[in-house]
Amino acid sequence: MTISPVAVIGAGTIGRGVAHSLAATGHDVILADIGQDVLDEALGHIRRELRFARFLGRPCGEDDDATLARITTTTELADVARAAFVVENTTEDWEIKREVYRRLDEICPPATVLAANTSCVPVTRIAGQVRAPERVIGMHFMNPVPHKPVVEMIRGVHTSEATIARARELLAGMDKTGILVNDSPGFVANRVLMLSINEAAYLVQERVAEPAEIDQIFKSCLGHKMGMLETADLIGIDTILKSIEMLHDSFSDSKYRPCPLLRRMVDAGRLGKKTNHGFYTYH
Template sequence: MGRGVAQLFAEQGHQVVLVDVADRILDSARAEIGREVRFARLLRPGTPTRVPEEVVGRITFTADLTEVRQVDFLFENTTENWDHKRALYCELDFLCAPGVPFGVNTSAIPITRVASATGRPDRVIGTHFMNPAPTKPTVELIRGHHTSDETLALIQGLLDRTGKRHIVVNDSPGFVTNRVLMLTLNEAIFLLHEGVSGAAEIDRLFKECFGHAMGPLETADLIGLDTVLFSLDVLCNSFDDSKYRPCTLLRKLVDAGLLGRKSGQGFHRYDTHRGRPASQRHETHRNDDTQESGDRRHG
Protein backbone atom coordinates (compact mmCIF):
# COMPACT_ATOMS: atom_id res chain seq x y z
CA MET A 1 0.00 0.00 0.00
CA GLY A 2 2.80 2.42 0.86
CA ARG A 3 4.41 2.07 -2.54
CA GLY A 4 1.03 2.70 -4.19
CA VAL A 5 0.53 5.94 -2.23
CA ALA A 6 4.08 7.00 -3.08
CA GLN A 7 3.44 6.30 -6.77
CA LEU A 8 0.15 8.23 -6.69
CA PHE A 9 1.74 11.45 -5.44
CA ALA A 10 4.93 11.09 -7.49
CA GLU A 11 2.80 10.74 -10.63
CA GLN A 12 1.21 14.09 -9.76
CA GLY A 13 4.60 15.80 -9.57
CA HIS A 14 5.16 15.72 -5.79
CA GLN A 15 8.55 14.97 -4.26
CA VAL A 16 8.06 11.88 -2.09
CA VAL A 17 10.10 10.20 0.66
CA LEU A 18 9.30 6.49 0.89
CA VAL A 19 10.59 4.92 4.12
CA ASP A 20 10.71 1.19 4.79
CA VAL A 21 12.67 -1.11 7.05
CA ALA A 22 15.09 -2.76 4.60
CA ASP A 23 16.90 -1.96 1.36
CA ARG A 24 15.59 -5.13 -0.34
CA ILE A 25 12.00 -3.97 0.27
CA LEU A 26 12.85 -0.54 -1.11
CA ASP A 27 14.51 -2.07 -4.18
CA SER A 28 11.36 -4.11 -4.78
CA ALA A 29 9.22 -0.98 -4.38
CA ARG A 30 11.36 0.95 -6.86
CA ALA A 31 11.08 -1.80 -9.47
CA GLU A 32 7.34 -2.30 -8.93
CA ILE A 33 6.55 1.42 -9.20
CA GLY A 34 8.53 1.62 -12.44
CA ARG A 35 6.60 -1.34 -13.86
CA GLU A 36 3.24 0.06 -12.79
CA VAL A 37 3.94 3.44 -14.40
CA ARG A 38 5.20 1.75 -17.57
CA PHE A 39 2.04 -0.33 -17.96
CA ALA A 40 -0.39 2.32 -16.70
CA ARG A 41 -1.70 3.19 -20.17
CA LEU A 42 -2.56 -0.47 -20.76
CA LEU A 43 -4.07 -1.09 -17.34
CA ARG A 44 -5.73 2.32 -16.92
CA PRO A 45 -7.11 3.58 -20.26
CA GLY A 46 -6.98 7.36 -20.47
CA THR A 47 -4.01 7.65 -18.11
CA PRO A 48 -1.56 10.35 -19.24
CA THR A 49 1.73 9.09 -20.60
CA ARG A 50 4.40 9.33 -17.92
CA VAL A 51 8.09 8.48 -18.06
CA PRO A 52 8.77 5.81 -15.41
CA GLU A 53 12.25 7.15 -14.69
CA GLU A 54 10.82 10.61 -13.99
CA VAL A 55 8.16 9.32 -11.61
CA VAL A 56 10.62 7.07 -9.76
CA GLY A 57 13.12 9.93 -9.74
CA ARG A 58 10.74 12.01 -7.62
CA ILE A 59 10.84 9.38 -4.86
CA THR A 60 13.60 9.13 -2.27
CA PHE A 61 13.80 5.48 -1.19
CA THR A 62 15.29 5.20 2.28
CA ALA A 63 15.45 3.02 5.39
CA ASP A 64 16.38 6.07 7.48
CA LEU A 65 13.29 7.26 9.36
CA THR A 66 14.90 10.63 10.11
CA GLU A 67 14.34 11.54 6.44
CA VAL A 68 10.72 12.36 7.37
CA ARG A 69 12.00 15.58 8.94
CA GLN A 70 11.72 17.24 5.54
CA VAL A 71 8.12 16.30 4.66
CA ASP A 72 5.10 18.64 4.64
CA PHE A 73 2.53 15.86 4.95
CA LEU A 74 3.00 12.31 6.18
CA PHE A 75 1.06 9.18 5.23
CA GLU A 76 1.67 6.14 7.44
CA ASN A 77 1.08 2.67 5.96
CA THR A 78 2.68 0.27 8.42
CA THR A 79 1.40 -3.10 9.57
CA GLU A 80 -1.95 -3.30 11.35
CA ASN A 81 -0.44 -3.77 14.81
CA TRP A 82 -1.22 -1.27 17.55
CA ASP A 83 1.97 -1.78 19.59
CA HIS A 84 4.05 -1.19 16.45
CA LYS A 85 2.04 1.86 15.40
CA ARG A 86 2.10 3.44 18.84
CA ALA A 87 5.90 3.22 19.03
CA LEU A 88 6.25 4.53 15.49
CA TYR A 89 3.99 7.54 16.07
CA CYS A 90 6.01 8.55 19.11
CA GLU A 91 9.06 8.68 16.83
CA LEU A 92 7.24 10.45 14.02
CA ASP A 93 5.86 13.05 16.41
CA PHE A 94 9.40 13.82 17.56
CA LEU A 95 10.93 13.92 14.07
CA CYS A 96 8.30 15.87 12.10
CA ALA A 97 7.73 19.59 12.39
CA PRO A 98 4.82 20.46 14.74
CA GLY A 99 2.49 21.57 11.96
CA VAL A 100 2.87 18.47 9.76
CA PRO A 101 -0.41 16.53 9.50
CA PHE A 102 -0.39 12.75 9.83
CA GLY A 103 -2.57 10.72 7.45
CA VAL A 104 -3.25 7.31 9.02
CA ASN A 105 -3.84 4.56 6.46
CA THR A 106 -5.04 1.89 8.87
CA SER A 107 -7.56 -0.87 8.21
CA ALA A 108 -9.33 -0.90 11.56
CA ILE A 109 -7.47 0.89 14.39
CA PRO A 110 -9.45 3.96 15.55
CA ILE A 111 -7.92 7.27 14.49
CA THR A 112 -8.49 8.80 17.93
CA ARG A 113 -6.36 6.03 19.45
CA VAL A 114 -3.55 6.74 16.99
CA ALA A 115 -3.77 10.48 17.67
CA SER A 116 -3.38 9.82 21.39
CA ALA A 117 0.19 8.64 20.73
CA THR A 118 1.12 12.10 19.42
CA GLY A 119 1.26 15.66 20.67
CA ARG A 120 -0.74 16.86 17.66
CA PRO A 121 -4.13 15.06 17.85
CA ASP A 122 -5.81 17.87 15.89
CA ARG A 123 -3.41 17.17 12.98
CA VAL A 124 -4.17 13.43 12.75
CA ILE A 125 -6.74 12.14 10.26
CA GLY A 126 -7.61 8.77 8.77
CA THR A 127 -6.73 8.51 5.08
CA HIS A 128 -7.98 5.08 4.10
CA PHE A 129 -6.66 4.53 0.57
CA MET A 130 -7.94 1.48 -1.26
CA ASN A 131 -5.58 -0.95 -2.96
CA PRO A 132 -4.14 -0.27 -5.50
CA ALA A 133 -3.97 3.37 -4.46
CA PRO A 134 -3.12 4.86 -7.90
CA THR A 135 -6.22 3.34 -9.54
CA LYS A 136 -8.96 3.46 -6.91
CA PRO A 137 -10.97 6.67 -7.35
CA THR A 138 -12.11 7.32 -3.77
CA VAL A 139 -10.49 7.66 -0.35
CA GLU A 140 -12.33 7.15 2.95
CA LEU A 141 -11.43 10.07 5.26
CA ILE A 142 -11.95 9.50 8.98
CA ARG A 143 -12.26 12.33 11.48
CA GLY A 144 -10.81 11.50 14.86
CA HIS A 145 -12.24 13.08 17.98
CA HIS A 146 -9.72 15.95 17.81
CA THR A 147 -9.22 16.24 14.02
CA SER A 148 -9.49 19.94 13.12
CA ASP A 149 -11.43 21.46 10.25
CA GLU A 150 -8.12 22.85 8.99
CA THR A 151 -6.57 19.37 8.79
CA LEU A 152 -9.62 17.99 7.01
CA ALA A 153 -9.60 20.84 4.48
CA LEU A 154 -5.88 20.38 3.87
CA ILE A 155 -6.14 16.69 3.00
CA GLN A 156 -9.28 17.27 0.93
CA GLY A 157 -7.44 19.85 -1.15
CA LEU A 158 -4.43 17.56 -1.55
CA LEU A 159 -6.62 14.69 -2.74
CA ASP A 160 -8.57 16.99 -5.07
CA ARG A 161 -5.32 17.90 -6.79
CA THR A 162 -4.55 14.21 -7.41
CA GLY A 163 -8.00 13.64 -8.90
CA LYS A 164 -9.18 11.52 -5.95
CA ARG A 165 -12.71 11.74 -4.61
CA HIS A 166 -13.20 11.46 -0.86
CA ILE A 167 -15.96 10.58 1.58
CA VAL A 168 -15.76 11.76 5.19
CA VAL A 169 -16.92 9.47 8.02
CA ASN A 170 -16.68 9.61 11.80
CA ASP A 171 -14.23 7.54 13.80
CA SER A 172 -15.05 3.95 14.70
CA PRO A 173 -13.02 0.71 14.63
CA GLY A 174 -13.00 -0.39 10.98
CA PHE A 175 -14.78 2.85 9.93
CA VAL A 176 -17.46 2.08 7.31
CA THR A 177 -15.61 0.09 4.66
CA ASN A 178 -13.67 -2.41 6.73
CA ARG A 179 -16.28 -2.86 9.42
CA VAL A 180 -18.47 -4.34 6.69
CA LEU A 181 -15.77 -5.79 4.44
CA MET A 182 -13.91 -7.79 7.10
CA LEU A 183 -17.14 -9.55 8.11
CA THR A 184 -17.70 -10.49 4.47
CA LEU A 185 -14.16 -11.79 3.97
CA ASN A 186 -14.24 -13.76 7.20
CA GLU A 187 -17.58 -15.38 6.36
CA ALA A 188 -16.27 -16.36 2.91
CA ILE A 189 -13.27 -17.98 4.62
CA PHE A 190 -15.61 -19.87 6.94
CA LEU A 191 -17.53 -21.16 3.89
CA LEU A 192 -14.27 -22.43 2.41
CA HIS A 193 -13.15 -23.89 5.74
CA GLU A 194 -16.46 -25.77 6.13
CA GLY A 195 -16.25 -27.20 2.60
CA VAL A 196 -19.42 -25.46 1.41
CA SER A 197 -17.63 -24.34 -1.74
CA GLY A 198 -14.18 -23.92 -3.29
CA ALA A 199 -12.22 -20.67 -3.41
CA ALA A 200 -12.66 -20.15 -7.15
CA GLU A 201 -16.39 -20.82 -6.96
CA ILE A 202 -16.93 -18.44 -4.02
CA ASP A 203 -15.18 -15.66 -5.90
CA ARG A 204 -17.04 -16.40 -9.16
CA LEU A 205 -20.40 -16.14 -7.40
CA PHE A 206 -19.64 -12.64 -6.17
CA LYS A 207 -18.26 -11.52 -9.53
CA GLU A 208 -20.89 -13.11 -11.74
CA CYS A 209 -23.96 -12.74 -9.51
CA PHE A 210 -23.25 -9.34 -7.93
CA GLY A 211 -20.95 -7.79 -10.50
CA HIS A 212 -18.05 -7.36 -8.08
CA ALA A 213 -14.70 -6.75 -9.72
CA MET A 214 -13.11 -9.24 -7.34
CA GLY A 215 -14.42 -12.02 -5.14
CA PRO A 216 -13.99 -11.90 -1.34
CA LEU A 217 -11.11 -14.38 -1.22
CA GLU A 218 -9.27 -12.58 -4.05
CA THR A 219 -9.83 -9.37 -2.10
CA ALA A 220 -8.38 -10.92 1.05
CA ASP A 221 -5.33 -12.04 -0.94
CA LEU A 222 -4.91 -8.50 -2.30
CA ILE A 223 -5.15 -6.89 1.14
CA GLY A 224 -2.84 -9.50 2.70
CA LEU A 225 -4.13 -12.27 4.94
CA ASP A 226 -2.00 -11.02 7.84
CA THR A 227 -3.65 -7.60 7.56
CA VAL A 228 -7.10 -9.19 7.40
CA LEU A 229 -6.31 -11.18 10.56
CA PHE A 230 -4.96 -8.12 12.38
CA SER A 231 -8.07 -6.15 11.38
CA LEU A 232 -10.47 -8.83 12.60
CA ASP A 233 -8.60 -9.05 15.89
CA VAL A 234 -8.90 -5.26 16.32
CA LEU A 235 -12.64 -5.36 15.57
CA CYS A 236 -13.23 -8.36 17.83
CA ASN A 237 -11.38 -6.74 20.74
CA SER A 238 -12.84 -3.27 20.17
CA PHE A 239 -16.47 -4.36 20.06
CA ASP A 240 -16.11 -7.44 22.28
CA ASP A 241 -18.34 -9.20 19.74
CA SER A 242 -17.77 -12.79 18.60
CA LYS A 243 -19.14 -12.06 15.14
CA TYR A 244 -15.66 -10.73 14.29
CA ARG A 245 -13.91 -13.92 15.49
CA PRO A 246 -11.33 -14.83 12.80
CA CYS A 247 -11.75 -18.19 11.08
CA THR A 248 -9.14 -20.77 12.14
CA LEU A 249 -8.27 -21.34 8.47
CA LEU A 250 -7.21 -17.70 8.20
CA ARG A 251 -4.92 -18.09 11.21
CA LYS A 252 -3.50 -21.30 9.74
CA LEU A 253 -2.58 -19.68 6.43
CA VAL A 254 -0.99 -16.68 8.15
CA ASP A 255 1.03 -19.01 10.38
CA ALA A 256 2.15 -20.86 7.24
CA GLY A 257 3.35 -17.62 5.61
CA LEU A 258 0.70 -17.82 2.87
CA LEU A 259 -0.29 -14.17 2.93
CA GLY A 260 -1.81 -13.68 -0.52
CA ARG A 261 -0.38 -11.82 -3.48
CA LYS A 262 2.65 -10.49 -1.64
CA SER A 263 3.87 -14.01 -0.80
CA GLY A 264 2.74 -15.67 -4.06
CA GLN A 265 0.01 -17.74 -2.47
CA GLY A 266 -3.01 -17.28 -0.24
CA PHE A 267 -6.41 -18.60 -1.19
CA HIS A 268 -5.09 -18.59 -4.77
CA ARG A 269 -1.61 -18.86 -6.30
CA TYR A 270 -0.05 -15.84 -7.99
CA ASP A 271 2.62 -14.88 -10.44
CA THR A 272 4.66 -12.79 -8.00
CA HIS A 273 5.95 -10.57 -10.83
CA ARG A 274 2.49 -9.36 -11.76
CA GLY A 275 0.44 -10.16 -8.68
CA ARG A 276 -2.12 -12.10 -10.68
CA PRO A 277 -3.40 -15.65 -10.47
CA ALA A 278 -0.72 -17.86 -12.03
CA SER A 279 -1.97 -18.99 -15.44
CA GLN A 280 -5.44 -18.09 -14.10
CA ARG A 281 -5.24 -21.37 -12.17
CA HIS A 282 -6.91 -21.23 -8.79
CA GLU A 283 -5.79 -23.37 -5.88
CA THR A 284 -8.45 -24.25 -3.31
CA HIS A 285 -7.63 -24.47 0.39
CA ARG A 286 -10.06 -26.60 2.37
CA ASN A 287 -10.10 -27.77 5.94
CA ASP A 288 -8.39 -31.00 4.79
CA ASP A 289 -5.62 -29.18 2.91
CA THR A 290 -2.98 -31.73 1.83
CA GLN A 291 -0.68 -29.61 -0.35
CA GLU A 292 2.99 -30.36 -0.07
CA SER A 293 4.98 -27.68 1.69
CA GLY A 294 7.43 -27.62 -1.20
CA ASP A 295 4.73 -26.10 -3.40
CA ARG A 296 4.39 -23.09 -1.11
CA ARG A 297 6.14 -19.82 -1.83
CA HIS A 298 6.86 -17.52 1.08
CA GLY A 299 7.40 -13.79 1.10
Protein backbone atom coordinates (compact mmCIF):
# COMPACT_ATOMS: atom_id res chain seq x y z
CA MET A 1 0.00 0.00 0.00
CA THR A 2 1.41 3.41 -1.01
CA ILE A 3 2.24 5.74 1.87
CA SER A 4 0.46 8.96 0.96
CA PRO A 5 0.44 11.88 1.25
CA VAL A 6 4.09 12.52 2.07
CA ALA A 7 5.13 15.98 3.26
CA VAL A 8 8.45 17.30 1.96
CA ILE A 9 9.68 20.31 3.92
CA GLY A 10 12.13 22.47 2.01
CA ALA A 11 11.97 22.95 -1.77
CA GLY A 12 15.67 23.39 -2.48
CA THR A 13 17.77 21.11 -4.65
CA ILE A 14 17.30 17.96 -2.57
CA GLY A 15 13.75 18.70 -1.44
CA ARG A 16 12.45 19.17 -4.96
CA GLY A 17 14.28 16.00 -5.99
CA VAL A 18 12.52 14.06 -3.22
CA ALA A 19 9.16 15.55 -4.24
CA HIS A 20 9.87 14.62 -7.87
CA SER A 21 10.74 11.02 -6.96
CA LEU A 22 7.67 10.64 -4.78
CA ALA A 23 5.23 12.08 -7.31
CA ALA A 24 6.73 10.03 -10.15
CA THR A 25 6.12 6.83 -8.16
CA GLY A 26 2.47 7.56 -7.40
CA HIS A 27 2.66 9.37 -4.06
CA ASP A 28 0.70 12.51 -3.29
CA VAL A 29 3.11 15.18 -2.04
CA ILE A 30 2.74 18.25 0.17
CA LEU A 31 5.76 20.40 -0.69
CA ALA A 32 6.32 23.10 1.93
CA ASP A 33 8.70 26.05 2.00
CA ILE A 34 8.67 29.58 3.45
CA GLY A 35 8.56 31.26 0.02
CA GLN A 36 6.05 30.75 -2.80
CA ASP A 37 8.73 31.84 -5.27
CA VAL A 38 10.93 28.93 -4.15
CA LEU A 39 8.01 26.53 -4.54
CA ASP A 40 7.18 27.84 -8.02
CA GLU A 41 10.82 27.49 -9.04
CA ALA A 42 10.85 23.92 -7.70
CA LEU A 43 7.79 22.95 -9.75
CA GLY A 44 9.33 24.50 -12.84
CA HIS A 45 12.53 22.53 -12.28
CA ILE A 46 10.61 19.27 -11.83
CA ARG A 47 8.69 19.89 -15.06
CA ARG A 48 11.95 20.47 -16.94
CA GLU A 49 13.44 17.29 -15.45
CA LEU A 50 10.40 15.27 -16.52
CA ARG A 51 10.64 16.62 -20.08
CA PHE A 52 14.36 15.94 -20.20
CA ALA A 53 13.79 12.35 -19.04
CA ARG A 54 11.33 11.82 -21.88
CA PHE A 55 13.78 13.36 -24.33
CA LEU A 56 16.37 10.80 -23.21
CA GLY A 57 13.84 8.01 -23.66
CA ARG A 58 13.58 7.10 -19.99
CA PRO A 59 10.27 5.51 -18.94
CA CYS A 60 8.23 8.08 -17.02
CA GLY A 61 4.87 6.36 -16.61
CA GLU A 62 1.99 8.83 -16.65
CA ASP A 63 2.20 12.19 -18.43
CA ASP A 64 4.04 15.11 -16.87
CA ASP A 65 0.90 17.04 -15.91
CA ALA A 66 -0.45 14.04 -13.98
CA THR A 67 2.83 13.70 -12.07
CA LEU A 68 2.92 17.41 -11.22
CA ALA A 69 -0.74 17.31 -10.18
CA ARG A 70 0.29 15.02 -7.33
CA ILE A 71 2.31 17.87 -5.78
CA THR A 72 0.53 20.44 -3.64
CA THR A 73 2.58 23.41 -2.48
CA THR A 74 2.19 25.41 0.71
CA THR A 75 3.96 28.09 2.72
CA GLU A 76 2.16 27.04 5.92
CA LEU A 77 3.87 24.34 7.97
CA ALA A 78 0.52 23.51 9.59
CA ASP A 79 -0.61 22.04 6.26
CA VAL A 80 1.69 19.02 6.73
CA ALA A 81 -0.49 17.79 9.61
CA ARG A 82 -2.41 15.47 7.27
CA ALA A 83 0.75 13.79 5.95
CA ALA A 84 1.32 10.09 6.61
CA PHE A 85 5.10 10.61 6.52
CA VAL A 86 7.33 13.70 6.71
CA VAL A 87 10.71 14.21 5.01
CA GLU A 88 12.45 17.34 6.30
CA ASN A 89 15.05 18.97 4.03
CA THR A 90 15.73 22.36 5.59
CA THR A 91 19.15 23.96 5.47
CA GLU A 92 21.96 22.50 7.61
CA ASP A 93 21.42 25.12 10.31
CA TRP A 94 20.73 23.72 13.76
CA GLU A 95 18.60 26.63 14.97
CA ILE A 96 16.32 26.31 11.95
CA LYS A 97 16.04 22.53 12.26
CA ARG A 98 15.36 22.70 15.99
CA GLU A 99 12.45 25.09 15.49
CA VAL A 100 11.02 23.01 12.61
CA TYR A 101 10.98 19.83 14.71
CA ARG A 102 9.42 21.56 17.68
CA ARG A 103 6.63 22.73 15.36
CA LEU A 104 6.28 19.29 13.77
CA ASP A 105 5.96 17.76 17.22
CA GLU A 106 2.95 20.00 17.85
CA ILE A 107 1.41 19.61 14.38
CA CYS A 108 1.83 15.95 13.40
CA PRO A 109 -0.03 12.99 14.94
CA PRO A 110 2.14 10.72 17.14
CA ALA A 111 2.19 7.94 14.53
CA THR A 112 3.70 10.12 11.79
CA VAL A 113 7.32 9.28 11.00
CA LEU A 114 9.63 12.31 10.93
CA ALA A 115 12.56 11.67 8.59
CA ALA A 116 15.51 14.05 8.71
CA ASN A 117 17.16 14.40 5.31
CA THR A 118 20.36 15.77 6.78
CA SER A 119 23.95 15.32 5.74
CA CYS A 120 25.66 15.93 9.10
CA VAL A 121 23.30 16.82 11.98
CA PRO A 122 23.10 13.86 14.42
CA VAL A 123 19.68 12.21 14.26
CA THR A 124 19.61 11.66 18.04
CA ARG A 125 20.06 15.40 18.55
CA ILE A 126 17.12 16.09 16.25
CA ALA A 127 14.98 13.45 17.98
CA GLY A 128 15.59 15.22 21.28
CA GLN A 129 13.31 18.02 20.07
CA VAL A 130 10.17 15.85 19.98
CA ARG A 131 8.18 14.04 22.66
CA ALA A 132 8.30 10.69 20.82
CA PRO A 133 11.95 10.41 19.68
CA GLU A 134 11.39 6.84 18.51
CA ARG A 135 9.56 8.16 15.43
CA VAL A 136 12.57 10.12 14.15
CA ILE A 137 14.94 8.58 11.59
CA GLY A 138 17.60 9.92 9.26
CA MET A 139 17.07 9.49 5.51
CA HIS A 140 20.01 10.94 3.59
CA PHE A 141 18.88 11.33 -0.03
CA MET A 142 21.67 12.28 -2.41
CA ASN A 143 21.69 14.48 -5.49
CA PRO A 144 20.26 13.96 -8.08
CA VAL A 145 17.57 12.21 -6.04
CA PRO A 146 15.48 10.76 -8.92
CA HIS A 147 18.53 8.91 -10.29
CA LYS A 148 19.99 7.56 -7.03
CA PRO A 149 18.69 4.05 -6.19
CA VAL A 150 20.09 3.94 -2.64
CA VAL A 151 19.38 6.11 0.42
CA GLU A 152 21.51 6.23 3.57
CA MET A 153 19.18 5.54 6.53
CA ILE A 154 20.35 6.56 10.00
CA ARG A 155 19.18 4.94 13.22
CA GLY A 156 19.19 7.33 16.17
CA VAL A 157 19.52 6.10 19.75
CA HIS A 158 15.72 6.02 20.14
CA THR A 159 14.63 5.13 16.59
CA SER A 160 12.19 2.21 16.77
CA GLU A 161 12.06 -0.87 14.55
CA ALA A 162 8.56 0.18 13.50
CA THR A 163 9.93 3.53 12.28
CA ILE A 164 12.72 1.79 10.35
CA ALA A 165 10.20 -0.57 8.74
CA ARG A 166 7.97 2.34 7.76
CA ALA A 167 10.92 4.18 6.20
CA ARG A 168 11.92 1.08 4.24
CA GLU A 169 8.32 0.78 3.04
CA LEU A 170 8.37 4.35 1.76
CA LEU A 171 11.68 3.84 -0.04
CA ALA A 172 10.45 0.61 -1.63
CA GLY A 173 7.47 2.55 -2.96
CA MET A 174 9.95 5.01 -4.50
CA ASP A 175 11.90 2.15 -6.13
CA LYS A 176 14.82 2.80 -3.79
CA THR A 177 16.75 0.75 -1.24
CA GLY A 178 17.85 1.92 2.19
CA ILE A 179 21.20 1.08 3.79
CA LEU A 180 20.89 1.39 7.57
CA VAL A 181 23.79 2.86 9.55
CA ASN A 182 24.13 4.05 13.13
CA ASP A 183 24.07 7.68 14.18
CA SER A 184 27.30 9.67 14.06
CA PRO A 185 28.04 13.17 12.72
CA GLY A 186 28.31 12.92 8.93
CA PHE A 187 27.20 9.27 9.10
CA VAL A 188 29.12 7.26 6.44
CA ALA A 189 28.79 9.12 3.15
CA ASN A 190 29.49 12.66 4.29
CA ARG A 191 32.05 11.82 6.93
CA VAL A 192 34.22 10.51 4.11
CA LEU A 193 33.04 12.75 1.25
CA MET A 194 33.29 16.11 3.04
CA LEU A 195 36.79 15.33 4.24
CA SER A 196 37.80 14.41 0.68
CA ILE A 197 36.27 17.56 -0.82
CA ASN A 198 37.88 19.72 1.86
CA GLU A 199 41.28 18.19 1.11
CA ALA A 200 40.77 18.69 -2.64
CA ALA A 201 40.01 22.37 -1.93
CA TYR A 202 43.32 22.63 -0.04
CA LEU A 203 45.08 21.24 -3.13
CA VAL A 204 43.58 24.06 -5.21
CA GLN A 205 44.41 26.68 -2.57
CA GLU A 206 48.02 25.46 -2.38
CA ARG A 207 48.25 25.41 -6.21
CA VAL A 208 49.24 21.76 -6.27
CA ALA A 209 46.86 21.25 -9.20
CA GLU A 210 43.94 22.87 -11.02
CA PRO A 211 40.37 21.66 -10.27
CA ALA A 212 40.07 19.89 -13.63
CA GLU A 213 43.34 18.05 -13.08
CA ILE A 214 42.33 16.93 -9.59
CA ASP A 215 38.97 15.69 -10.81
CA GLN A 216 40.46 13.92 -13.81
CA ILE A 217 42.72 11.89 -11.53
CA PHE A 218 39.70 10.74 -9.53
CA LYS A 219 37.74 9.88 -12.67
CA SER A 220 40.45 8.32 -14.81
CA CYS A 221 42.65 6.68 -12.19
CA LEU A 222 40.16 5.83 -9.44
CA GLY A 223 37.04 5.20 -11.52
CA HIS A 224 34.82 7.88 -9.98
CA LYS A 225 31.93 9.12 -12.13
CA MET A 226 32.51 12.66 -10.87
CA GLY A 227 35.53 14.36 -9.38
CA MET A 228 35.56 15.74 -5.84
CA LEU A 229 35.30 19.36 -6.95
CA GLU A 230 32.60 18.67 -9.55
CA THR A 231 30.67 17.00 -6.74
CA ALA A 232 31.21 20.04 -4.52
CA ASP A 233 29.76 22.33 -7.18
CA LEU A 234 26.77 20.03 -7.60
CA ILE A 235 26.04 19.91 -3.86
CA GLY A 236 26.72 23.61 -3.30
CA ILE A 237 29.85 25.14 -1.75
CA ASP A 238 27.78 26.71 1.05
CA THR A 239 26.40 23.27 1.98
CA ILE A 240 29.89 21.79 1.86
CA LEU A 241 31.21 24.49 4.19
CA LYS A 242 28.37 24.08 6.69
CA SER A 243 28.85 20.32 6.70
CA ILE A 244 32.61 20.41 7.26
CA GLU A 245 32.13 23.08 9.98
CA MET A 246 29.65 20.79 11.71
CA LEU A 247 32.06 17.86 11.55
CA HIS A 248 34.83 20.07 12.96
CA ASP A 249 32.59 21.21 15.81
CA SER A 250 31.35 17.68 16.54
CA PHE A 251 34.70 15.91 16.65
CA SER A 252 37.00 18.80 17.69
CA ASP A 253 39.55 17.24 15.35
CA SER A 254 41.85 19.44 13.27
CA LYS A 255 41.56 17.11 10.28
CA TYR A 256 38.09 18.62 9.72
CA ARG A 257 39.35 22.22 9.73
CA PRO A 258 37.51 23.93 6.84
CA CYS A 259 39.68 25.05 3.96
CA PRO A 260 39.83 28.89 3.88
CA LEU A 261 39.22 28.76 0.13
CA LEU A 262 35.73 27.36 0.78
CA ARG A 263 34.96 30.31 3.05
CA ARG A 264 36.18 32.80 0.44
CA MET A 265 34.07 31.16 -2.25
CA VAL A 266 30.95 31.36 -0.08
CA ASP A 267 31.68 35.01 0.78
CA ALA A 268 32.05 35.72 -2.95
CA GLY A 269 28.77 33.98 -3.80
CA ARG A 270 30.57 31.31 -5.82
CA LEU A 271 28.41 28.43 -4.63
CA GLY A 272 28.66 26.07 -7.58
CA LYS A 273 26.05 25.15 -10.16
CA LYS A 274 23.24 27.05 -8.44
CA THR A 275 25.08 30.35 -9.01
CA ASN A 276 26.80 29.22 -12.24
CA HIS A 277 30.22 29.69 -10.66
CA GLY A 278 32.10 27.50 -8.20
CA PHE A 279 35.29 25.58 -8.86
CA TYR A 280 34.02 25.65 -12.46
CA THR A 281 32.02 28.14 -14.49
CA TYR A 282 28.63 27.08 -15.86
CA HIS A 283 26.46 28.68 -18.54
